[in-house]
Structure formats: structure tokens, C-alpha cells
Amino acid sequence: MPLNKIRQERLAWLEWKDIAPMREALASLPKIENITTTLGNSIHIDALHVNDSDKEIIKEYTLALRPWRKGPFELFNTFIDTEWQSFIKYNLLEPYFNLEGKIVGDIGCNNGYYLFRMLSHKPKKLVGFDPSALYKTQFDFINHFLKSDIVYEMLGVEHLPLYEHKFDTLFCLGVLYHRSDPIQTLKALYQGLNPDGELILDTFMVDGDTPVALCPSKTYSKIPNVYFVPTIPALTNWLERAKFKDIEVLEIKKTDASEQRKTEWIYGESLEHFLDPLHPDLTIEGYPAPQRVYIKAKR
């Protein structure tokens, strides 16, 4: 199906009954002058003069947009203490990339936290892909104040081969384990890159020297749509089958409570409920606890 037809169909998602009221509120948000933005661990948006009633409207609206998974953000007097301290992943990866003048895509960008951080690299263009009407609405909300020219597409990784242009750098963070066809997904990323383009990827991994993958039964760490958790040799084989070269392991990191935890900005549970309380090295299902590998590879 042509990309514009997919885009057109997905616009209707913004009219779903849980999303439509959020979109209406978005259209009537207060216009605040002389905004200042600080792109640090927390994305901080402020202004010299914001009246109390505007601050209150913004706070109410921010609460209505829950769950907030990626961040944190600070909007005037509202601190969005997101489930994930996303700066830990961003700061871990930042020494390994230089985006100046580049066409950059973040595939599975959620509300755009990393894209906002990447603005300080002065890339030529930033594009985020994420097929979620809620996360797009969170992005539009932040961008209402921040006013960046980041392009947000409600598309998935599978649409990259059809995209109107290629990318110099693609990030695909925390998406591969959600795909039932990981090699096909890596092929789509490969096809989305310019010659000499680079991929920065992270995914759950299990320890081991054999090229095998854990195939969770119904859930992994209570997440229902996790299909394959590879060893590094298995992941390397997948990347090579998708034709990637110069595959580098940048870091390996266990997820802990300093990175992912329950806050008032999400509904339901978080990492502390996903691990075996007596054996925190295991998930509640008895699998090895979440651990991620960070990879860089060249087209």
C-alpha cells in the first residue's frame, strides 16, 4: 500500500474515543511567549511569564496524557517523572555518535525524548517513527512549546523500505524484541539507510556463546509481545543475514530500578513487579532478567 494511503488511514487513529479529547485539548493549549528550552537529562521548557491558570491547564493536560514512559520532561512547574530515566540510555550511547549535518531517524521513538535530545547535535533532519496515537499526541504536546521541526510519522519499522528518503543514521532502540520477524526488521532498517549509513540498535539479550535465542512463552518480564531474546552471536548472525557489516558491541547493561520504576506518571506496574522477588536475576517467569546489548553497525 502506498505510504500516503497508510498515513491517511492512520490519521483516523487520532479520532479514537480515548485520543480525540486529547487532540481537542491540544488545539486549545495556551500560547506562551518567550519560551526557553534546556536539553539536559530532563527536557526543561520554561518561560519568564506564565500565569498560574495557564500553569494549571498545562498540568491537568499533562496528567490526562498518561502513561508517560520515556523522559523526564519539565514543563513550567510540572515535572513529568516518567517510568524510564531515558537519559541513562541516551547518555550511554551519545559518545558513540555524531549527528551534525546528518539525516537521522529514530525508529520506535515513543514520545520523541531522544529526538529532542538529538537537536543539540544540529542534524540536518530528524524523523521519528512510532505507530502510536498516544505517543504522537505526547510528542505534539511537548513540541507545541518546543517548536522543533522534527517530523513525527505514525509509521512502523516495516515502512522504512517505502520511505521517501534514506537516512545517514538510524536508531532502533528497544524495538527488535517486539518483532516476530527480527531478520526482516533488520533488513528493513538496512534498506532505510544511505550507503555508508549506520545503525544504532539495542535489544534484550541473554548470555552465551552459542548463536541461539530465548523464545518466551506468553510473556517476558510480564511484557506480552517479546518474541526473541538472542545471545550476542545470534544477534550478530541476524545482522549479518541482513547484510550489516562492521558490527560493534558498544555496551551491555542490566536494567535496574534506577532506570525503570513505578511513578505516578504511569498506570499499573513496573520493573520491581516484573522480577522474581526472591531471585532478582530472574524475571517473574523464571527467565534471565532484562539485560540489553547496544550495537553499532554499518550498511
Ligand SMILES: Nc1ncnc2c1ncn2[C@@H]1O[C@H](C[S@+](CC[C@H]([NH3+])C(=O)[O-])CC(=O)[O-])[C@@H](O)[C@H]1O
Ligand atoms: N512496528 C513498529 N515500528 C516501530 N516502533 C514500534 C512498532 N511497534 C511498536 N513500536 C514502538 O516501539 C516502542 C518500544 S519501547 C522503546 C522506546 C524507545 N525507543 C527507547 O528505547 O526507550 C520499548 C521499551 O521501552 O524498551 C514503543 O514506543 C512502541 O510504540
